[in-house]
Each structure stands twice: as C-alpha cells, then as structure tokens.
Amino acid sequence: MAETLEKEITKKKTEPLLSKRRKKVVLDPLNDDNPITIQVLGICSALAVTTQLKPTLVMALSVTFVMIFSSLFTSLLRNLIPGRVRIIVQLAIIASFVILVNEVLHAYAFDIYKQLSVFVGLIITNCIVMGRLEAFAMGNKPYDSVLDAFGSAMGYSWIIIAVAFFREVLGSGKIFGFALFDAIGWSSFPTNGLMVTPVGAFIILGLIIWVQRTKTGYVEQH
C-alpha cells in the first residue's frame, strides 16, 4: 500500500505541465462534459446576461476569474477545511472573490458594472463554480484544480458568448453594439423581439445542445 502510494507521488511529480490527463481536464468541459449543455448548470445567468455580447464577455471573464481563484484557494486549503463545514467555507471563498470582482468593476468599469447589476453578485450561486470546488478542488492539487476550473469556465464562457452572439445579431441587429446590418446596407433587417427575451436564449441554447449532441452522440441515461 505504502509502496503504491509512493509510486503515484513520484509519477505525479514527473507529470508534464500539460499531460494527456491534464489536457482532458481542461478540454472535456468545452464539449463532451460542458457545464451548460451537458450538465445543465449555470442556466440562470446564461439566460439573463446574454442579450448583448459586451456584458456577456465581462460576465465570462468574471466567472473565469472567480472560478480559477476560488478553485486555487479551496485546493490549497483542502486539507485544512473541516468536512462538516466545507460547503459554507467554499461559499465564503467564492463570495469573497465575487465581491472583489464587483468592487473592481464598480471602480474601473462603472458602465458595465451597472449593466450587469445583480448578475455579478449572482455568480456566487452559479452551480458551476461550487460544483467544481466540491467535485474537484476539494480532492485535487492546486495546479490541477486551476486547470479544471479554467476548463469549466471556458466551457461556460464559449456557450454564453455563442448565445449572446446570436441573440444580439438576431435580436438587435448588432455585434458588440456595432450596427451590423446598417453597415452592410440592410437597414430594414427585421430584428426578432423574441431573441431579447429569455425565451430567445432557451431556443438558441436548445439548438446548440441539439447540434452538439448530434455530433458527440451523447444520450441522457434513463
């Protein structure tokens, strides 16, 4: 027993920075195990902030920041955190980083701070963040946990950015606030009011899931 344990430790020490296993940790959440489309987590903010690309991008960056740093700290503290209060400890760590993001946005990106309003604060309740802390960071080393958090954050980010892209183009005829259809001389482009409502996000999200599952062949277990 002691021997195998030691072997594992030495094996891990020599593991390259981006070994196959670590690549899998990062890449899996992008597609095969995507937090939004496969695990169906973090839907609330995916619906709420995705009407325009700019706030969506800031939201994606905020979530990425919060996930990476709370995973790092949870992982560093994983042997000290008492099991009985681990959830509230994770929550405290996440909440601290979320408040930090909120304060920084307030100081240096006041307009976006106001546009995102409550949804930055609601990162605290984003199941993806806490899910990764509980499922991964509590039992893995800091570097691996950061990679895992980064992967999940990217999996979340690319989906909400894709949804925001379609919603802004179809709903407002714009990309990052730039009037796309006016620029190409199609100013009568019929914008779709449905796309700016959460219903539009459901439809886009559903289509993305459809395409994705057709390609990966993923089927829900019954």
Place this chain on the structure above:
Amino acid sequence: MQRSNTYVIIFSLVLSIILGGLLSLASAGLKPAQMKAEEFAHKRQILRAVLDTDMLDDIVSVYDNQISSFVVDAQGQIIETDEKGNKIIAEDIDIGKEFKKDPGERFYPIYTYRTQENPDDIEAYIFAAYGNGLWNNIWGFIALETDMNTISGVVFDHVGETAGLGARITEKELQARYKGKKMFDANGNLESVNMLKGENNRPESLDEHHVNGISGATLTANGVNKMIIEYINYYQPFIAKYKKENAGVASL
C-alpha cells in the same frame, strides 16, 4: 476525517476574519476610484440629457463650463440653504434619498444648460426624476426647452432592471424617441410622455405624448411613465412660475 468542534469553530473564525479583512481592504482601497467613477457618471448623465457625450473629450470641464444648477422646494421656491444653514449644492443631492422623503419636503435640483456658442442664454432646463422600475429604482433627467414644454432630451438609468430588457432604458436610441415630444397639452395641462406597450406601434399612435416602448419590459416602461409624470408634476410650481415670468417674452 472528523475534526473537533473547537477546530471547526477556530477555522471558521480565522477564515471569516481573513476574508473580511481582505474585502475591507479592497473596498477601502477602491473607494476613491469608485467615487470618481460615480461623479463622472453623474455629470455625464446630466449632460446626456442635452448632449451626445460620446462626442466630448472632457466631460467634467464641459459640465463645469456649461451647466449651472440650483435647487427648488416643492413650492417652486429657489432654496440655497437647508434648515441647519448648510449650503445646498444640486450635484450633491442624492435624488434617491430625497425620493424616500415626503414629496412636499424633498429638494428638487434643476440644472441649466447653455451652449458653447451662446453662453448668455439658457438653452434648456434639466429636471431630475426618480421612481421604481420592475426590480429596483430607476431615475433620469428630463431636459425641457425654454418653452418648458418641448423635450430637448432625456436620459434614464436604473439599478437592477433586466439586462437587455428593462435595462434598455439606458440606450441612446430609446431615449432619442422622446426628443421633440411635448409635456403639456394645448391647454397647459400636464399630459406627460408615455411609453406604449411593445416596440412596433403604428405611427399614428405615436403622437406628441407617446413613444414606442420596450418589448418584454412593459413593467419597466410603466415605471418610467409614472416617474416622468410624477416628477414633472413636482416641478410644476417652478414651471408655472417660470412660465408666468416669461409669458411676455414667449409671446414676442
């Protein structure tokens, strides 16, 4: 591994103190930048009622040169000091705090705008407004031309309306819909300007007192409608006095 209760309590305490301390530090350290951002946003917002601020390089200096301000009470009297004798500055008035007071006891700031080309005559009067949106407070500034009837511009903002829906009241395109609309009807009664339900209303329904609303955010639009009529009504004593004083000039 089961830890002792003492360990759990000490761990929680230490973690709370560390995280709390870090957050207080961050909050205190970022405070000046936040205040500056807020002051800048406030001045820019008032200017937005009359100017396209995206075209301006130095918003603060334009504000300082072309905007002057004063405060009136509910009777339309200009007041300079509060009951304790402190000077009242319009920019320092927290309209949100005033909103919580009884309308009769509130301070109402008024900002006057002069163009760069003609610094002698007032071009527009900017009135503040505050109200309730769907989720949280909304506010705005309404600029009226010197006839105290024609809207030369409006600007709206909010605390927590839904991004992409109610939050669209901050969009320039939406605010531009109010330009040129009239506050009062032909008999001088306050009619206000209301957002209709939905975005694609027939042109004939968009008369002097109506503009297109926001699809999916009718409740926010209702809040905006209520806010405008309420606040212009609060400013009515001042407006009436102004109209009386300028009646001779206006008829020329």
